[in-house]
Amino acid sequence: MDLDPELAALRALGGFFALRTGAPPRGPLPTLAQAYAPALSDAPADAFADPMTFRVRKVARSLGAPELRVAASIAHQGLAARLWSVALGCAALHGQVPDLDPGLLHWNPDGSAPDDLWLSEVRALPVESLDAVVREGHLVPLAAAVRSRHRLSARLLWGNAGSALAGSVRMLDHWARTGGRTDVAERARALAAGLLAHPDLAGTLDPSTGRRRSCCLYYRLPGSGLCGDCCFDRPPGRV
Incomplete structure (x- = not known):
């Protein structure tokens, strides 16, 4: 089954999989290419000047994060989940993936979860492009953008991606x-x-349990517990 111009079949899979297409009706949104750009020290943290910083600060306010790095990790994992879901859903349903070029994919950093994404043009790619579309095209520059702004290890971020x-x-x-x-x-x-066999993702999850081998820092949020695939049995520092 070929991709349709509205990617309608993805809607039945749930909010993480659905991807709206065309121009956002409420006006322009920044692209993920803009979000991955290096932070400028004198740029205001607004949705267009620095979408990544804007998003992290929004998540921090919404969740009461004690540190911006905690919010950055959670924001990173949420966006990674959206990108994987869209591409994997198309690949499993259609045997093709949409071209998710960061310049074509628009993002509302002020939106709620799951992240609000719009694809300006639907162009089908072979299923063999799945790794290049998501890991190379997004997760590598996304990790670089997050790490340039916050003290997060590459191991943690690739753990987020694997999870x-x-x-x-x-x-x-x-x-x-x-x-x-x-x-x-x-x-x-x-x-x-196949995707998890790549060196960036290999070893991020325990093959016998499916639990991740690094912590996303979610436990540090006020009133939080542990994620379902957490590497810990109890929140660190708690009896």
Whole structure:
């Protein structure tokens, strides 16, 4: 099945998978290419001048994060989950992926979760492009943009990416099995296994348990617990 111009089939998979296309009706939004650009010391932290800083500060306010680096990690994982879900969903359903070039993909850093993304033009790419579209095209520059602004290790950020991919597979697997589309579930798992073999992602998850091997810092939020795939058995520093 070829990609349709509105990517309508993704909507049934849930909010992390749905991707709106065309021009945002409420006016221009910054592109992810703008969000990945280096921070300028004299640029105001608004949605267009520095979308990444704007987003991290919004997440920090919304969650009461004690440090911006905690909010940066959570914002990073949320965006990684959206990118994996869109691309993997298309790959599993259609055998193709949309061209998610950061210059074509618009982002509302002031939106709620899941991240509000708009693709200005739908161009189909072969399924073999999945790694290049997401990991190379987005996760590498996204990690660089986050690390240039906040003290986060590469291991933590790639752990976020691995966890986000595994979460996308679980959601897609549940939808596929509920709807009798075991073929879709099998393709998603096979594609994810190949993606997780790349050196950037290899070792980010425990193969026997699916738990990640680095911490996303979520436990540091007020009143929080542990993520479902947390590397810890209890929040550090708590009895």
